[in-house]
Every structure is written in structure tokens, then in C-alpha cells.
Amino acid sequence: MKDGPDISRIAALIGDPARASILTALLSGRAPSAGELACEAGIAPATASGHLAQLTEAGLIWPHKQGRHRYFALAGDEVASALETLSGLAAAKGHLRSRPGPRDAALREIRVCYDHMAGARAVAIFDSLAARGYLTVTREDVAPTDRGAAFFAGLGIPLPRTGPGRRPLCRACLDWSERRSHLAGALGAALLTRCLEADWLRRPARGRHLHLTPAGAQALAEAFPT
């Protein structure tokens, strides 16, 4: 009914919570893969694929295919500036993210992030590893030390193989509830797998929750002292 550019089409794209999560994740300047973005938004890869297709077709993001992966970045600074302007407006009007609810508390404690652990407990594990010299943590990179490799072997986790075309061994993933890093990458995935297999953690049929068993609480406290 109005002339001019169709403001509602683009606003509707940003208006979906999952797509907004994707866009704000891209606002950091990184170029994550489709799967990582799905994890970030808390949705299944299939759903994320649909969202990414919409955003790509609208010209808001640019895909960059490389091997099996597809990495995404914001299409330009015009997009970034529009997102920032909206953020400023939202902040000015006092519309903050959902305040913590009852089940939100459990999520903040421990949950699945893609294929590794996240939440307060995961951050504590990361800190413990770093404090005892099992990980070398730089601004850009995370790697296990020799002593760290031995420590993981003692937990029944041999270091996953590394190489070109394979998944990075370690990554630092920013935890949204803690605003600090937890362990991601192939090693983070192996750690979660080990915890599930040892029945330290159980994952419900649905959702991102993780249930910490009593045995798991004790084992994790011993393995990762503060």
C-alpha cells in the first residue's frame, strides 16, 4: 500500500528469533559454518539451513563454500549498521533478552552446544584445564599440551587425529550464559562422548539439557578441580 522500499520484508527476516541469533552471531565478524550457526541459534541443522537460505537470498549474508562446509558472513557494513541501529533502539526501549526462567537456570548450568558441553560447568572445566597447564590458550588458538594429552588419555580419551580437511582439535567457544569460553572442537566433542558413555551425563530425548548423575558429579569434581 506504500511506495518505496519494502521495509517489512527485511524486518520480518530479522524479526525471527533464530535468524536474529544467526545475524548477531555474524555481527562478531567471524565466519562460522552452517552447523555452528545452528548450534548458536539452538535449532536443528535442517532448520538453520532454511533460515540461511532465506538470509542469503535476501542479500543479508554471503555464503562461502569450502569443501564440505559452508561459511557465512554478513553481506556488508550496511547490514551490520542496520543491526546495530536496531540493537540501539531495542536497548533504548528497554527490550532486553528474556530474563532467566526456571528451566533457563538448568540450561545455564550445563547443556549441549552442538556436540560438546556448554554452561557454567563447561566453563569451569575449561578453566580447570587451563589452570593446570593442560591447555595452552592464546587469543586466537587453543591446543592441548603434552601433559594435557596424557591427562585426557587417563580419562579414556585419546587425542582425536588432526589434519587438513578434518575438524579442528580444539576451539574456544564463547558461552552465551557465562560470557566466557568453553572447550569445543573435536576434543570437546570427545569429552562429551566420554561423559555420556561413562553415564556421568545423560541427555534427554529432546532439548539441549544435560542431566548430571551423582557419579558424574563426583567424577567431574575429581577430574576437574577448581
Add this chain to the structure above:
Amino acid sequence: MKDGPDISRIAALIGDPARASILTALLSGRAPSAGELACEAGIAPATASGHLAQLTEAGLIWPHKQGRHRYFALAGDEVASALETLSGLAAAKGHLRSRPGPRDAALREIRVCYDHMAGARAVAIFDSLAARGYLTVTREDVAPTDRGAAFFAGLGIPLPRTGPGRRPLCRACLDWSERRSHLAGALGAALLTRCLEADWLRRPARGRHLHLTPAGAQALAEAFPT
């Protein structure tokens, strides 16, 4: 899933076509009533009322009650700037409004706007009135001259009464298809009523279209020469 302001809530508000129409209408700086905004967005008053409540609660617009009417304005320049930024982004990405279709052409020629005429024909009438000195048009106001009053009386349209609490006699309404003003207000409404009653125009049961009868085409051409 992310911290920070909830960008998606506000974007979702702007993302609905009806609400976007309302907001862009307010972007002109006018303060239309709820009914006018409903007309602008092409929705029923009941629906518009719901949208306006949402926008008000979100702090994007400010209501101003006056008598039976409720007028609305944008809540501030932050809102306006966010809308403009989105417009710019939409334009840059080539997302224009629906391209003119077959029935869109008819709408651009002549249509109903609330309770008066709009479109190319309505703009031509407005220009004709102004050119012949029947209307005094200032930047802020429109008013009929004495000669204009006589002219309208000759058409069978006595000047509607004016006064406090009553509808403004004349208003200039910006035409979206022509980007110029047409005659609104009580006088504009009376003109449309006269045209319908003289069977110069017919309005279908639904939609904003107006059908110009042959007699109407002749009568309007005589009454409002270019």
C-alpha cells in the same frame, strides 16, 4: 540465546506489513488518528487497534487522546532513524514494494483513502482547486477561500461545519502513488460523498477501488479542468 538487547522483538514488530505501513505513515511526521492509520494499512479498525496497542507498549509510538479520537506519532527520532536505516538497507538490497500489477494501476488512478479520494485523479482535483484560487495552501494548512466555498456550493456541497472537537475541514493528505497532496478532511469526505451520490463514482463491495462512470468522467473534467 544471546545476551544483549532483543533485536528480534522490535524487528518482528516492524516486520508485519500492516505495522510497517503504519510506521512509515507516521514517518511523514503527521499524527493521524487510529482510523486513518487503519485505512492507510488497508485493515479493519479492530485489527489496527491491536497493532497500535502493540506498537505503543513497545514504546515505538506515542498515543495522544483527544476527544473521541486517538492520534499517534512516532516515539522519537531514534525510531525514525531506525526505520530510515531499514529503508536504506531494503533499497540497497533491491527489495522494492510490489511492482505495479494490473489492478495496481487502477489503484494508482483513483481509490478511496479513508473517506476521501486518492490517486492521480484526486491529486489533479487538488491541483485544479489550488490553481483557480479556491484553496489557500500553505505549508501547514489548507483552507477554502470564499470563492472556493461558492464553488463547492455550486457542486451541491455546502461547507461542513467546523468547530472544536469536530473534524478538520481540510487536510492535505500525501498520496503514496503520486507523492503529492490530495484533498482530505471533512471537505474531502463531502466531495467523495457527493460523487458517489451523483453516481460519478461507484465503490465496489470490497477493496479500495473506485469506478469512474462515463458521466462522472465528464462531470469531473468540467468541474476540475487542469
Add this chain to the structure above:
DNA sequence: GAAACCCTTCGGTCGGGGCCGAAACACCGG
């Protein structure tokens, strides 16, 4: 007080679109 007018609330309908699981498709390494 009655009537006209503007706006809102309420109930109910309905369509769009987000979501997931499963399967198909691409790509890599062996």
C-alpha cells in the same frame, strides 16, 4: 436523553511459517 461517532475488547477462523526427522546429496579421505 438519544443519536452519531471513534475506538477498543472479545471470540473464532484460518493461513503462513517455524520446526524437526529422515532421507538425499556433496565432499573428503582411505
Add this chain to the structure above:
DNA sequence: CCGGTGTTTCGGCCCCGACCGAAGGGTTTC
């Protein structure tokens, strides 16, 4: 050629929310 992995397509479910008609407050004019 064959598993492992990342991504997309497909089919179907389901819920949110936009929409309208009708009825109910408020307000102004006669």
C-alpha cells in the same frame, strides 16, 4: 569404491498471530 561428515531437501506437524464481525465503553452533538 566406501564409510564419515557437513549440508540441503522433503514431508508433515503444529502453533502463533493476523484478521474480521459484533458487541461494549467513552465522548461529542443535537
